[in-house]
Amino acid sequence: MKKVTIIFLIMFALIFSACDSETVQKEDGSITNDEKSETITYESENGPVEVPANPQRIVVLNSFMSGGVMALDGNIVGIDEWSKGNPRYEKYIKDAVEVSDESLEKIIELEPDLIIVPSASKNIDKLKKIAPTVNYTYGELGYLEKFLEIGKLLNKEKEAQEWIDDFKKRAKKAGEEIKSKIGADATVSVIESFEKQLYVFGDNWGRATEIIYQEMDLKMPEKVKEMALEDGYYAMSPEVLPEYAGDYIIFSKNPDANHSFQETDTYKNIPAVKNNRVFEANSKEFYFNDPITLDYQLDFIKKSFLGE
Known part of the structure; x- marks a missing residue:
């Protein structure tokens, strides 16, 4: 009986220690595995899409939305040609790879957890199989509304x-x-x-x-x-x-x-x-x-x- 009690106490201590460690990580600003797996429902122009609550690897193929992602500190790993050539964006995407909606293999290698594309993109259905994909039609939203939508998508609407x-x-x-x-x-x-x-x-x-x-x-x-x-x-x-x-x-x-x-x-x-x-x-x-x-x-x- 004593042996069972001791084993139980050890297991309890280990669980408590793990929880406490997770709390410390959060206070330091890091993201736990649980948080990485959390999702939110984003109401896109084509209906609801389940996207990461804290996307870590974003591919942006929509040049008119890319700057909004950068402004909200989104980690862009793949970027379109027009955005890549913008001197104002250089410091935000210096490590990002230039990709298009046709370079599917390259996008797969980047292991994105979120993809943002223009609605005219040719391979939206194929991109959806790689990661949650959200498309935007230019002109459907006002210029500040676009940024607010990116805020909603990245779970940073308040900012x-x-x-x-x-x-x-x-x-x-x-x-x-x-x-x-x-x-x-x-x-x-x-x-x-x-x-x-x-x-x-x-x-x-x-x-x-x-x-x-x-x-x-x-x-x-x-x-x-x-x-x-x-x-x-x-x-x-x-x-x-x-x-x-x-x-x-x-x-x-x-x-x-x-x-x-x-x-x-x-x-x-x-x-x-x-x-x-x-x-x-x-x-x-x-x-x-x-x-x-x-x-x-x-x-x-x-x-x-x-x-x-």
Whole structure:
């Protein structure tokens, strides 16, 4: 009888010790095996998906969602080509492998526990067999709603909402200061070069358009409103750029594109050009509208318009 009691006490002590050890690990910020196996139900655009409550190895093939994952400290092990080439993302994904929805074997080798893809992805059904897969359709959500959805997906909705609230305050304040300086009726155009084509943008296509037009409520030229607002962008030749140029121009400039049009009289005679009111940014770090990019864009706008 005594022998049975002693064995029972030893077993109890071992169990208690294991539980206590698990508690210490949590206090140190590590994640226990139990936590790793926990799941949450995420309501995706295609219905509920069971995903890890604390994903450890994330593959992101959706370039318009990748920055949101980085902003919430998601560990990205596989990343799409566009995101991989963004200088603003470099420190977040220096160890991530470039993959696509066709490099299935490479993705399997990465052992992801969560995959994020665009809805147009070809191999969604195959990716679902590798790990829980969530897809997003560009344009279905507002630019800040997208980040909130990533917050929900990564079980960090509170952190995402706090950032959104703070960002809106900062952007609104800067917008009021800019309007006070340049005048409430001054217009701003956002253009971009790509190969031999120029584009002008509406209010929801990255390139700081969401900040300028939605948050700061700066004015869009009428011609831009007519041609680019509905679709989000409009392709044009350099010869007609003066028709779309605002009092100020933000030029998302592709370093690999041909910019000979800037040497023409047509360009040089645009009032914004003559008055030194063209602000150039590297398009490769200016495309997107995630928190990392938005913070950079807001700083760029403040520096350009206010000298801050």
